Amino acid sequence: MGTSRDLIVMGAGPAGLAAAWRAAQRGFQVTLLERADHVGGMAASLDVAGIRVDQGSHRLDQATPEWLLADLRGLMGEDLQLRRRSSRIRVGDQWLSLPLRMDEVTRRLPPSLLARIARDSATMSLRRDHDDTYASVVRGRVGPALYETVYGPLAEKQWGVPGHGLSTMQAHRQAARLSAWKVAGRAVGRLRQKRQLSTGGYYYPRNGFGQLVEALADAAVDAGVDIKLEAEVDRVRVYEDEVEVSTQDGDVVTGGLVFSTLPLPVLARISRPAPSLTSIESAARLRYRAMLLVYIVHKGGRWSTFDSHDIPDPRTPVLRISEPINYRDNPADPDDHSVLCAEIPCSMTDEVWGLDDESLADLVDETLGLTGLPSVDRIHVESRRLGQVYPIYRLGYENDLTEVDAWARMIRRVVTLGRQGLFIFDNIHQALLMAYDAVDAIRDDGRFDRYAWTVARERFSRSGGGGH
Numbered sequence: 001m002g003t004s005r006d007l008i009v010m011g012a013g014p015a016g017l018a019a020a021w022r023a024a025q026r027g028f029q030v031t032l033l034e035r036a037d038h039v040g041g042m043a044a045s046l047d048v049a050g051i052r053v054d055q056g057s058h059r060l061d062q063a064t065p066e067w068l069l070a071d072l073r074g075l076m077g078e079d080l081q082l083r084r085r086s087s088r089i090r091v092g093d094q095w096l097s098l099p100l101r102m103d104e105v106t107r108r109l110p111p112s113l114l115a116r117i118a119r120d121s122a123t124m125s126l127r128r129d130h131d132d133t134y135a136s137v138v139r140g141r142v143g144p145a146l147y148e149t150v151y152g153p154l155a156e157k158q159w160g161v162p163g164h165g166l167s168t169m170q171a172h173r174q175a176a177r178l179s180a181w182k183v184a185g186r187a188v189g190r191l192r193q194k195r196q197l198s199t200g201g202y203y204y205p206r207n208g209f210g211q212l213v214e215a216l217a218d219a220a221v222d223a224g225v226d227i228k229l230e231a232e233v234d235r236v237r238v239y240e241d242e243v244e245v246s247t248q249d250g251d252v253v254t255g256g257l258v259f260s261t262l263p264l265p266v267l268a269r270i271s272r273p274a275p276s277l278t279s280i281e282s283a284a285r286l287r288y289r290a291m292l293l294v295y296i297v298h299k300g301g302r303w304s305t306f307d308s309h310d311i312p313d314p315r316t317p318v319l320r321i322s323e324p325i326n327y328r329d330n331p332a333d334p335d336d337h338s339v340l341c342a343e344i345p346c347s348m349t350d351e352v353w354g355l356d357d358e359s360l361a362d363l364v365d366e367t368l369g370l371t372g373l374p375s376v377d378r379i380h381v382e383s384r385r386l387g388q389v390y391p392i393y394r395l396g397y398e399n400d401l402t403e404v405d406a407w408a409r410m411i412r413r414v415v416t417l418g419r420q421g422l423f424i425f426d427n428i429h430q431a432l433l434m435a436y437d438a439v440d441a442i443r444d445d446g447r448f449d450r451y452a453w454t455v456a457r458e459r460f461s462r463s464g465g466g467g468h
């Protein structure tokens with residue numbers, strides 16, 4: 001029988017790993033159950049042609065609080081590098097640097113688009129848009145010209161829903177990204193030159209983003225956490241004084257408290273007692289976008305000098321192409337080949353999901369040609385598929401989330417957290433902060449302080465996510 005000081009954590013992504021580590025440091029007996037054969041969730045890295053690559057472009061936000069950075073530096077030392085962002089975005093038929101640079105914006109964008117941006121900026125305070133969808137909020141903030149050229153196409157590609165079918169919440173969670181263009185609009189209006197619109201720094205581990213989650217896992221194991229890999233949770237039974245968690249291979253673990261970073265709809269499906277029919281129906285309506293990742297090995301050194309290229313262009317399903325070795329300074333990276341990672345957000349029922357690797361590589365080749373990027377000298381291609389990546393904030397999702405969340409908050413001895421657990425568009429530092437807060441809410445006797453957790457959750461919802 002699990003005692004009140006036995007904690008079971010479900011899911012070994014950043015949120016689950018940090019929670020397990022912190023709780024073990026406080027003396028709790030922690031078992032961490034992970035479906036995959038490795039830790040890290042979406043933030044894990046893998047090897048392709050001898051190069052550490054990530055599951056899509058990952059950076060640790062510079063907004064990460066200093067005290068949390070100090071903990072991460074304690075785990076990774078000098079390997080956690082502060083890097084300068086060197087990205088680009090395709091606007092019309094031009095590439096612009098990210099962070100945006102005013103001299104480029106004014107020199108490269110066609111005069112007709114610049115004139116529209118300047119006019120939108122001048123009339124910003126006069127516009128009376130309804131703030132009832134993603135499209136109307138973003139249009140109101142950056143103006144119709146930038147919405148139609150950048151944000152509308154990006155949104156539809158990323159979430160598979162046009163901007164007018166997305167909730168305003170999606171826009172509020174992208175506040176930081178929007179403000180750069182808002183400033184750009186004003187600056188174009190005043191024709192200021194050579195101004196960089198944000199600092200654009202980020203943290204990144206020398207050996208790939210996955211080094212961060214691997215360091216957390218090592219620290220967790222050192223603190224006494226029992227990490228069980230290939231342990232897919234398929235049943236959570238809640239009793240009066242304990243919770244019993246079963247995995248597909250027949251193992252059963254009991255504890256006094258469970259932290260779930262599993263997708264909310266999955267938790268609703270596997271929990272006993274089961275939620276009401278209304279909650280089950282609402283859970284089934286909460287949708288996630290899937291992500292296809294295509295890794296192409298390029299012969300002949302670096303393919304570009306940039307870390308990533310964002311592609312709003314609706315003629316290709318590729319949203320972004322990154323080059324992992326440009327995210328870090330690692331002398332161990334090879335100099336005779338490199339890897340590109342193309343991100344294709346999609347639904348698991350889309351045709352692209354079923355394409356073989358060669359067809360996916362051809363699709364990437366077409367995208368390079370279409371957007372004026374250098375061609376690749378391809379020597380290898382491989383792909384990865386992530387089923388549940390972005391929560392989709394379609395119009396009306398709030399009602400379903402409120403229903404399911406109300407059920408989840410009432411499950412005795414179970415706490416949901418993390419990106420999937422709260423259906424929240426968070427970044428890694430926010431997932432880590434949630435984990436810290438959740439562990440802080442456990443009292444020494446093992447009881448969970450729901451009030452402290454509710455206050456913490458209010459803070460996450462006010463702070464907004466980053467939109468990755």
Ligand SMILES: Cc1cc2nc3c(=O)[nH]c(=O)nc-3n(C[C@H](O)[C@H](O)[C@H](O)COP(=O)(O)OP(=O)(O)OC[C@H]3O[C@@H](n4cnc5c(N)ncnc54)[C@H](O)[C@@H]3O)c2cc1C
Nearest residue numbers: 011013014015035041042056058059233418419427428468
């Ligand atoms: C393409 C892409 C780019 C991103 N870029 C950035 C970025 O630049 N900066 C940033 O801060 N964030 C970025 N993110 C977001 C970041 O990856 C997430 O915020 C973070 O991984 C969330 O951590 P988590 O622990 O909440 O969830 P996850 O990482 O999803 O972890 C959940 C874990 O639960 C496991 N699991 C699921 N079901 C079961 C089950 N039944 N039994 C046991 N285990 C199960 C999963 O295998 C997974 O390991 C990006 C995400 C993507 C997809």
